[in-house]
Amino acid sequence: DNLYSQILKAKTNDKKLLAILLDPDKIVWENLGDLISKINQSPATHIFIGGSHVKTNILDELIIKIKQDCDLPIVLFPGNPSQISDKADAILFLSLISGRNPDYLIEHQVKAVPILKQTQLEIISTGYILIESGNETAVASVSKTKPLDRNNLDLVLATAQAGEMLGNKLIYLEAGSGAKQAVPLEIIELVSQNIEIPLLVGGGIVDLQGIQNAYQAGADLVVIGTAFEKDLNFFNNRH
Ligand code: 1GP
Numbered sequence: 001d002n003l004y005s006q007i008l009k010a011k012t013n014d015k016k017l018l019a020i021l022l023d024p025d026k027i028v029w030e031n032l033g034d035l036i037s038k039i040n041q042s043p044a045t046h047i048f049i050g051g052s053h054v055k056t057n058i059l060d061e062l063i064i065k066i067k068q069d070c071d072l073p074i075v076l077f078p079g080n081p082s083q084i085s086d087k088a089d090a091i092l093f094l095s096l097i098s099g100r101n102p103d104y105l106i107e108h109q110v111k112a113v114p115i116l117k118q119t120q121l122e123i124i125s126t127g128y129i130l131i132e133s134g135n136e137t138a139v140a141s142v143s144k145t146k147p148l149d150r151n152n153l154d155l156v157l158a159t160a161q162a163g164e165m166l167g168n169k170l171i172y173l174e175a176g177s178g179a180k181q182a183v184p185l186e187i188i189e190l191v192s193q194n195i196e197i198p199l200l201v202g203g204g205i206v207d208l209q210g211i212q213n214a215y216q217a218g219a220d221l222v223v224i225g226t227a228f229e230k231d232l233n234f235f236n237n238r239h
Contacts, residue, residue, distance in 0.1 A: 002122050003073055003090045004169055007221065010045075011198045016215045020044045021077065021177070021202070021225035023051035024062050032062075035232060036069045042235040048223060049088065050077030052138035052177070063087035076121070079142065081112040086119035092170070094128040097163050099145025126170040126200075127163025131156065131183050133204055137176025147176070150184055160191045172200040173219075178226050179204030185217040192218025208237070 001009070010017055020039055027035075039047065047066065049059065063074055063085055076091040078084060084091065093112075096104035116123060130139060130147040140147055148156050160171045173183045173191060182204040192199045201214045202223030214222050228234045 003075065004122065004124050007170070007198050011220045016219075017045045017221035018043055018211070019046040019048045019075070019200075019202075019221060019223045020228050021048040021050070021223050022062075023177075023225065023229070024049060024054050024058055025051055026229060027058075027062060032065055033069070036066055038228075038232040038235075039072065040070055042228075044072060044235075046221070047072050047074045048077040048092075049074060050079055050083055052079045052142040054079060054083050057082075059083060059085040060087050075124075078112075079139075081108050081115060084112060084115050084119065084121070086121060088121060090122035090124055091116070092126045092128075092172070093123045094126050094172070095163075095166075095168070096130065096143055096145060097127045097166075098129040098131070098148045098159055099143055101143055101145045104143045104145065124170060125168045126172050127160065127166070127168035128172045128174060129156065129159055129163070130174050130176060131187065131203075133175040133179035134181040135176075135179065137179055137203070139174065139176045150181070150187065153187065153190055156187050157190055157194055160195055164195045164197055168197065170198050170200055171195055172202070172223075174201075175203030177203060182206075182210060182214070185213055188214055188217035188219055192220075208235070 074088045076088045132147040132150045163171050175183050183201050198220040200221045201219040206227045211222050
């Protein structure tokens with residue numbers, strides 16, 4: 001089974017998925033062993049790797065090290081085409097469909113093709129939708145796009161449905177890493193009820209209750225970055 005069919009299967013069985021997002025720029029290499037053991041003890045089902053600013057060429061090394069001690073699938077979540085490593089299992093092939101910057105709609109994707117063709121990565125096309133979060137997040141500033149108004153439910157839904165109609169295999173509702181406000185539950189509810197493909201939700205979720213709320217609203221997979229990065233015991237805590 002490839003990763004995408006596993007995600008579909010989980011959705012069918014109502015098994016919720018959890019990804020821990022690691023930003024290679026923020027890895028403290030001395031603590032990597034501890035980080036990996038904490039991931040192994042956590043309920044995570046996937047590791048996502050990526051970030052808006054990653055420039056360093058440490059992806060391969062990082063993934064090799066993680067794979068030595070951890071069996072979770074590793075999915076690239078790239079900010080740009082330089083963030084590709086054939087050591088990972090899959091890549092979210094993102095198109096930033098909430099924005100109107102052609103670079104993030106198609107240009108980076110075209111540039112990535114010759115690199116991707118050299119790899120065995122499973123490619124999972126993902127409609128990536130940035131939702132206004134109360135602060136300017138890195139993904140908004142780096143992509144130079146305006147997030148969707150969190151109160152404009154019609155526009156958010158039509159954007160997600162356009163993403164599905166275009167053939168994307170996943171929709172990702174993103175508030176942005178370190179978002180002040182996570183994606184509103186009513187948006188998660190509305191979108192999940194009106195698309196067939198799996199729904200990913202992330203950005204600004206800071207406690208376990210926030211994860212449960214997103215699941216209950218209809219998220220199939222929740223992404224946690226900052227909260228775990230700040231506190232490796234995040235998943236052991238009682239919030
Ligand atoms: C960012 O959705 C992810 O792309 C995770 O965000 O760092 O706020 O958890 P956080």
